[in-house]
Amino acid sequence: MHLVVCAKQIPDPETPPSAFRIEGTAVVPAPGISPVLSPFDAQAAEAALRIKEAAGDTKVTVISMGKESAQAAIKQVLLAGDIVVGVGNIYACESLFEARIHPNTAARRVSRVRYERLALAIQRILSAAIEQGGSTLRDFIGADGVSGYFQQSYSVYDREGEPCMQCDAPIRRIVQGQRSTFYCGHCQR
DSSP: EEEEEEEEEEETTEEEEEEEEEEEEEEOTTTOOOOEOOHHHHHHHHHHHHHHHHHOOOEEEEEEOOOGGGTSBBHHHHHTTSTTTOOHHHHHHHHHHHTTTTTBBBBSSSSSSHHHHHHHHHHHHHHHHHHTTTTOOTTTOOOSSSSOOGGGGSSSTTTTSSSOOTTOOOOEEEEEETEEEEEEEETOO
């Protein structure tokens, strides 16, 4: 048996408001602060885990997504923080490319397998960005005074009209929620 619990992450009510900042439409916690499941969703996840313990060979997957975001495009959902908190515009574009998901796909139409692929892509992209000091746009430098260089490994972001590194189709640009979205129309469907 495979149980899937759809849940929504919320800021931890016991965390002081000063530990969060607003980034676009997302509430982003300070480093070291993790969001929590809403109390009702936490109960559902706990119930699924109890069923898993009783049944033995049961797999439980928790997908964090709010009902209001299910109709929205997956890129917008990523930026809103309903699936994962802290994925900004650049990393959303890059993660969707790596997971081969078109940015306009409705979040409710993304299969569990594709969500799993997206989760791995987000982890890989964010880890690579951290290792490379992030992305330096214009005059930004890190706290250590060093510029990041992750932008040198962009697959799609800010590459409109350039050939896709996978298939040579031109990288396209659309605007979603007043933000530029870059993608490959051939690789991302």
